Amino acid sequence: MTRLKADSRHLVRFKLNGKPVEAEAEPRMLLSDFLRHQLGATGTHVGCEHGVCGACTVVVDGMLTRSCLTLAAQVDGCDVKTVEGLAPSADRLGALQRAFRRNHALQCGFCTAGILMSLDHYLSRNPAPTEEEIRDLLSGHLCRCTGYTPIIRAALEAALSATATEESSDA
Amino acid sequence: MKPAAFDYLRTENVGDVLEGLTQEGGNARVLAGGQSLMAMLNMRLAKPKLLIDIMRIKEFRQIERKADAVVIGAGVRQAELLAWPDLAEALPLVALALPWVGHMQTRSRGTICGSLAHADPSAEMPLTLVALGGEVHLRSARRRRRVAAKDFFAGMMLTARADDELIEGISLPIVRDGRFAFREVARRHGDFAIVACAAMRTPSGVRLAVGGVADVPTARDWPRLEGSALDDALNGFAYDLDARDDVHATARYRRDLVRMIGRDLIREVLQ
Numbered sequence A: 001m002t003r004l005k006a007d008s009r010h011l012v013r014f015k016l017n018g019k020p021v022e023a024e025a026e027p028r029m030l031l032s033d034f035l036r037h038q039l040g041a042t043g044t045h046v047g048c049e050h051g052v053c054g055a056c057t058v059v060v061d062g063m064l065t066r067s068c069l070t071l072a073a074q075v076d077g078c079d080v081k082t083v084e085g086l087a088p089s090a091d092r093l094g095a096l097q098r099a100f101r102r103n104h105a106l107q108c109g110f111c112t113a114g115i116l117m118s119l120d121h122y123l124s125r126n127p128a129p130t131e132e133e134i135r136d137l138l139s140g141h142l143c144r145c146t147g148y149t150p151i152i153r154a155a156l157e158a159a160l161s162a163t164a165t166e167e168s169s170d171a
Numbered sequence B: 001m002k003p004a005a006f007d008y009l010r011t012e013n014v015g016d017v018l019e020g021l022t023q024e025g026g027n028a029r030v031l032a033g034g035q036s037l038m039a040m041l042n043m044r045l046a047k048p049k050l051l052i053d054i055m056r057i058k059e060f061r062q063i064e065r066k067a068d069a070v071v072i073g074a075g076v077r078q079a080e081l082l083a084w085p086d087l088a089e090a091l092p093l094v095a096l097a098l099p100w101v102g103h104m105q106t107r108s109r110g111t112i113c114g115s116l117a118h119a120d121p122s123a124e125m126p127l128t129l130v131a132l133g134g135e136v137h138l139r140s141a142r143r144r145r146r147v148a149a150k151d152f153f154a155g156m157m158l159t160a161r162a163d164d165e166l167i168e169g170i171s172l173p174i175v176r177d178g179r180f181a182f183r184e185v186a187r188r189h190g191d192f193a194i195v196a197c198a199a200m201r202t203p204s205g206v207r208l209a210v211g212g213v214a215d216v217p218t219a220r221d222w223p224r225l226e227g228s229a230l231d232d233a234l235n236g237f238a239y240d241l242d243a244r245d246d247v248h249a250t251a252r253y254r255r256d257l258v259r260m261i262g263r264d265l266i267r268e269v270l271q
């Protein structure tokens, strides 16, 4: 049993995009604030802080997770993935990110990190999604710029190009 | 906004949870999936002194199929139940209703029991529990007891759970050769229901359960009804639910939905 006192800071450790990280947090600190303020990982955005907008979505132990509805203390020892982990290297974009760029699936970019995390997670488990399924997934995100259509196009295109590469590498 | 300060207790042992609840009573809150509680903390609608995280308790993570019921532990997430291979066959009504609970991104964390403890009058799982006539398994340091669905919900976000009690799990009956239907109207898919209805065929006729209208999900049984007798019965039920106007819909619109969806679903299950 671990009881963390309200008025002091406690060490929180987890894996962020495969690398061990640690910093201090009061029990009430949200994972979204911990990522941004304690770890400087500002790719994860914060919109509504009540679970509705999806901007803060990350992946914790393989589960899509609103980081604004999660305490930093809750993910101690967990495996956390954020948008910073999507690109294969600092100077290259991943297939999904490239599809976003080609299809103008972002304008201001505020919602983008959360949407990318949802799509990356979903496509890795459902490589050949229907448009219907992508729309259902996107119901968990708000975007005030794009009107969603380019996002759906980018998601379907990324899925297609991923299956196409797999098929050609099989051949 | 950010939450007010609280102690955070994490444990793998049920005894620690019960002790914490006994000591702190109403000042303690169980933290399950956090999909309702964390939003309330962020908005400072709740200011507990102690949060007790139950998600690392292994014995709560089980879905157990018994001869005539399925027992779902306090740690079972909505997404896990949706992915349970027996769901459509053992609990067809849950299979119909659960995809309406929030979004993929909230079902991944939110639990079944957390939704029942939260007891939002528009929520789908309380409606399903009432429609099926399930039971809530409560446990405190003093005792264990089971409460029938119809006695569990006491009002808007109020339940029969005492401050020192934990919901350990629930049981939902397996109905053989059942026929079920579910429909909901909301502003967008994933929003809370304006009206949600579940219907099932019963040995003597039909049952309709309605959420989003009264303070608690409410079920009513009828013998096989058709034509104007069915319309009259539905109209009476719609008025008895005592709908109110709010920002989402008028009382009149809610009554209309109960009559229309009710008729469609009852026809569907009696076909």
Ligand SMILES: Cc1cc2nc3c(=O)[nH]c(=O)nc-3n(C[C@@H](O)[C@H](O)[C@H](O)COP(=O)(O)OP(=O)(O)OC[C@H]3O[C@@H](n4cnc5c(N)ncnc54)[C@H](O)[C@@H]3O)c2cc1C
Pocket: A050, A051, A052, B029, B030, B031, B032, B033, B034, B035, B036, B037, B038, B039, B074, B100, B101, B102, B103, B106, B107, B109, B110, B111, B112, B113, B114, B115, B116, B117, B118, B120, B122, B123, B124, B125, B165, B166, B167, B168, B190, B191, B192, B193
């Ligand atoms: C964007 C969004 C949309 C949503 N849409 C819907 C919707 O359409 N329909 C719907 O039904 N819900 C909806 N929800 C809420 C749903 O996702 C929650 O999962 C559910 O209401 C609470 O479950 P939880 O496990 O997250 O509980 P928590 O948020 O952890 O807890 C909720 C309450 O229950 C108590 N509690 C939890 N578990 C127990 C237990 N085992 N014993 C005693 N007390 C306990 C907590 O102390 C707290 O008071 C939505 C949430 C969000 C963020």
Ligand code: FES
Pocket: A045, A046, A047, A048, A049, A050, A051, A052, A053, A054, A055, A056, A057, A066, A067, A068, A069
């Ligand atoms: S900031 Fe977390 S969902 Fe909006």
Ligand code: FES
Pocket: A105, A106, A107, A108, A109, A110, A111, A112, A142, A143, A144, A145, A146
């Ligand atoms: S790109 Fe601006 S909110 Fe989505």
